[in-house]
Amino acid sequence: MSVSNGTTDGAIGSGPPVRSACDAIAAGKDVYSEWPLTPRAALTQELIVLADKAGARHLAGLQRRLGADYRYVRDLVRDGYIGELRSARLHVSVEYFQSSRLQTLYFTVPQENYSGLLHIYGGHFFDAVFSMLGHPTSISALAVNQFKEVTLIETGATLPHTLADQVVVNGSPTMHRLIDNIELSNADGRRVQTSPAT
Structure with a gap:
């Protein structure tokens, strides 16, 4: 067209x-x-x-923030249903970014393509969490590269891989009124958990 x-x-x-x-x-x-x-x-x-x-x-x-489940959780936080928010935990695990990948995922291997696990999934999920809870006031992270090489399944070609493929992020949230799995806990220990559809 x-x-x-x-x-x-x-x-x-x-x-x-x-x-x-x-x-x-x-x-x-x-x-x-x-x-x-x-x-x-x-x-x-x-x-x-x-x-x-x-x-x-x-x-x-970054459309994940517009999903009904994310908007529902955002509204629960905004309306005070959760109470004083103490913590939020997000866990995302994907099967695509392994040491063997389909040829169609070649673009995720070179660092200069800005298309690794943290770039793509981090962008989507961090945006969703920040839209629900606000941006953190401080952040720290530990990132590691588990796969020093990636093999393209169809061709057997082996490529050097330098991008982080596992990351742990910790932040101090603003958490005032204003993911694969997100769990929110208030000061009294009450939890609300949602498993948004992907």
Whole structure:
């Protein structure tokens, strides 16, 4: 489909669909793109400038925050149902980012592509948690690389892998009124747990 015709109102891409996003923006079309928008910050900035010049709106898809289950938990916190929030725990585990990967996941291996486990899943889940609970006032993390090499299943090609594939993050939340599995605990020990659909 050509985005330069007069009948296309906008474009949606799963990505990172850099070329398609550039074409749509250049044609003055609004763009909704999957996260991450591009593999490099400089390229993302170029798209933002291009969209501003074209008068086009752009949105990177951190849509998990819009799920009914996440909005429900956010409302429970906001409305005081939980009480004084003491802690929140998020656990995410994925089977795709192992030492053997499908060829279609090649883009997740090179560090310069900004498409590793922490980049993609961290972006989606941290955004969802922050939209429910607010941003932390401080944060610390421990990240490790368990797989020094990744083998592409179809070809047997072995590639060096330097990205973190396991991370533990701890933060001091703002937790005022305002994931695979998220559990909230109040000062009295009462817990609310949700397992959002992915």
